Amino acid sequence: MRRSTATVSLSGTLRQKLQAIAAARFDGIELFEPDFVSFDGSAAELAAMAGDLGLTIDLYQPLRDFEGMPDADHARNLKRAERKFDLMQALGAPTLLVCSNTSPRSLGDAERSAAQLHELAERAARRNLRIGYEALAWGRHVKRYREAWAIVERADHPHLGLILDSFHTLSLGDDPSAIATIPGEKIFFLQMADAPILAMDVLQWARHHRCFPGQGQFDLETFLARVLRAGYAGPLSLEIFNDVFRETPNRRTATDAMRSLLLLESQVRQRLAREAAESDDGTARAASERVALFDPPAVPRLGGYAFLEFAVDDTAAEALAALLHAMGFVRAGRHRSKAVTLYRQGAINLVINAEPDSFARRRFVEHGPSVCAIGIAAADAERAVNRAVALQSARFDGPRGARELAMPAIVSPGGNLVHFVAGVGPGVDPIGADFVAADNTTPDDGSGLCHVDHVALGLSPDQLDTWVLFSRAVLGLEPGDSLELADPFGLVRSLGVADRGRSLRIVFNTSSSRATRTALSASASGGVAVQHIAFACDDIVATVRQMRAAGVPFVPISANYYDDLAARIDLGAERLATLRELGILFDRSADGDYLHIYTASFAGRFFFEIVQRVGGYDAYGALNAPARLASEAQAAERGG
Template sequence: MHRSIATVSLSGTLRQKLEAIAAAGFDGYELFENDFIQFNGNAKELRRINEDLGLSLDLYQPFRDFEGMPDAQFARSLERAERKFDLMQTMGASLMLCCSNTSPLVIADPARAAAQLHVLAERAAARGLRVGFEALAWGRVTSLYSQAWDLVRRADHPNLGLILDSFHTLSLKDDPAGIVDIPGDKIFFLQMADAPLLAMDLLQWARHHRSFPGQGDFDVVTFLEKTLQAGYTGPLSLEIFNDVFRETPNRRTAVDAMRSLLYLESQVQERQAQATSTGARKAAPSVTLFEPPPVPTLSGLGFIEFAVDEAAARTLEAQLLQLGFHRAGRHRSKAVVLYRQGDIHLIVNAEPGSLARSRFDAHGTSVCALGMRAADPEAAAARAVAMHSRRHDSPVGPGELRMPAIVVPGGNLVQFMPVTMDAQALFAADFITEAMQAEAAAPQAATDVGLQAIDHVALGLGLDQLDTWVLFSRAVLGLEPGESLELADPFGLIRSRGVANADRSVRLVLNVSLSQRTRTARTVSVAGTGGVHHIALRCDDIFAAVERLRARGVRFVPISDNYYDDLPTRLELDPALVARLRAAGILFDRSAAGDYLHIYTEHPDAGPFFEIVQRVGRYDAYGAVNAPARMASQAQQP
């Protein structure tokens, strides 16, 4: 497909926006009128920039408050349109967007509106131009695409067609199924936008909270599918009004934008393939859609790698040994040590000059890489590259294992591990294991405290990274987002959203701080662009694990007695269980599917800390109701 984006979707000057759009691989763009009005150049110069960058100017927009007006206002609007046509011809734009009328002067007379649109199309045709009519969700008379199509059909002019916008349709909960009945050649342009489901004024929602497809909650896949089934073959474009995007570096936003369109196309392509395989009859799109390698089949986090300096390496080792880990191996060629407990593998990288050290400026402790088990590691990396992620190849020594790796948003790595290779064989390729086991102070059985697996990893992100990570998780890793929550830290609000695969073997929790004073915000400032906030380790008996850990000197975040006094007022619990929770300092949550018990280790700085968790039944969340108690307790620590 021909891929396009509106300049209003990006930050920067017009030239900077166009350079970012071209760098991300777009074919063309929509020119938002204000961007041209504020451009320090003329229409001829803009045309030269387009030619230099290899971009087509697909749409000039918007032309407002035109149809259904009294005669005097209509005459003035025609003069205004002629001046816009002058500009379009000079800059090389052939299509103008006319959005439905929001003026209090508009007359609710379809015949008048259609006749005026016919005149506008006739004026455009005389210049070799076309006009696309779009229904604004807040249009005074015309707000639905079916109403806009009725006016276009009544006007009956070859140079007048319909412009569809997913936000205007889906925000009103209008059914896009009727789009398939509109002739494809009368749909002149398609604008896509997603959005979170918000209960707020429609205009404010539209102008401040749209997002790229895959970042929100709208069914944009069905919307695109219905439009293509109608026979549409024109540009697939993005028109996104979003306050955060207006502040975010435009090159990064443009990459997200392209990734969102590729993901959207791939989702429609996948639906078409499924329909074909099951014999279901669906009209095939008349365009070629993007078809990347399949979504990876992930089956757990195989390891977490920390970047440390020498001092931090000693501190982290002491902490891991306290937590019951044993030193399982030393890297064959690098200053890297492997620690293990159950199916948990933690790698501590103190190698001078490594990507891990340079990425985090060699200070403190930060997570630099996650190892994800994949059924086909090479295919997983290939999908990531196809979805505009960058591949990373680390230097390896003789006989060492090369695992496909990608750079994730913010600069960390995800390495894809072969699920067919057991952990011992996998790490034996890179680590000398037998010697390290002999050096261990005690055998694993004596040090183990019952921690079995990595339950989830929580990331602290900058506010401008949350949507990026939601899209990346969906498009690249095949993880689906859960509910978006707001949690109360003593110094501000934390917005939190989990993403996970279908069998919940891979879970990430994405946290952003709306304040600069929270612990989450400090995590972002330490890592530069955000990083792992804490690591949750799962066990089968949290009471036994905590008892053993306390005996080993592990200190946990103290929880107020008031929390335990309140707990039985919220949940119907056995008093004996409440007493046991209180004595152990363990937090508790319950859902209809099961229970969640968890506790957090103390940590004196803003680096990662650990959470010990036990899931009972089919509990599927992260104990968010207890987050304020944990954050308040951390804030009160000396």
């Protein structure tokens, strides 16, 4: 299937946009008129530039406020359209988008609209051009695709067809089912856009909050399946108006754009195949055979965190090792050929990498002590990497010595590595073969930590949508609820993603406040950094008592927090006193409880969280995060 994107979806000059779009391996573009108006070259020069980059100009848009106008306005509109046709011929653009009228002068007469569009299409036909009519969700008289299709049918001209846009249909809560009854050859172009569900004016929603498929909450899978069932075989395109995207580096945006289309295609391909098999549905089978939809390796079966790797120098390595020792970790071994040490407790593997000439050292120089790599257990590690590469991730192959494990890796958004580790399971040590066991290693229950519960990333606002899409497309994770929380300097938005079995959880935290982003560590790694790592335990009271006795520093919590907790939740006097004494935070949902505590920040870069889940609690205690942020802000204010 041909893939296209609108120039309005990216930041930069028109040249920069085309270069980014071509680098992401799109086939074509929709040329947004304001982009051409500000271009410092001719239409012929732009056409040559696009051709040199391997791009076609599939659509020129938009022609506004055309149909249903009084006769005098219509005469002027035809002259305006002829100038557009001149330009399109110079550009080599075959189709003009005409969006439904929003002018107060439009008359709302469907017969008049059809006649005027017929005349426009007749003029376009003389130049071998086509007219695509699109229903705007805020059109004055035509808002829905059925209304637009009725006018196109009445106009009855072979050079006039329908343009469908998922946003205009789904933002109105319109049912896309009837699209499947429209003749596929009369659908001239298809635009896809996702969006979060927001209660706001649809025009403002459309102009500022659209996003790529997989980043929002619309059911784009059903929408695209209906269009393909109709017999559509044209370009699959993106038209995204988004304030954040206008500020984001366009190479990353273009990569996200292509990744989103590939993910959507693969989802719809599976859906059509399933529908064809389950009900002998010939329409679904024909739709899946008509166009070649993307078919990547299957979503990997993941099994949690195999290891976490820290980039340090010798000084930071010594300090981090001391902290881990106080937390109950044991030095399990030294790498066979590198200055890398393995620490363990329960099923947790932490790797401290102080190798001078390495990827980790480069990350340390750029960002200070930080997590530079994450190992994720995968049933088929090579397939997991192949899927990631197919979905626009870069593969990473680092140096490997004799007898050392091959752990395929990719570069995640922001530049850290994600390794996929095979052979993880009870009694299996997937990474220990690379380490020489420490002489003083003895069996030890440590402080009671069991496994990594979740990893939290601090993100700049422009990285959040990228990571949501990456986690869904590459890792097969699904997002939970999004929360907005107040802190001393702004608002924090928190969103968790996880696999179905909850073996792999990631939390994204972001804020538009610079001070808050610094507290989230989001500025430490190109807008992305591991903010904290949460370790699970079975008895948080015993674990925290042991850690405090060993000198682990924890973030102090205001006494007022516990007074408020007592007013909100009946925990009993003894239990509340224990939580207050140890500085443990508490949250409760309908399904269970969550107890947690934060260590002090290590080198101002990251910290650890100790958690205990009780019952079916499935969140992350986000409502307690402001208590930590406020405590740290007040400590800084006191100079502590």
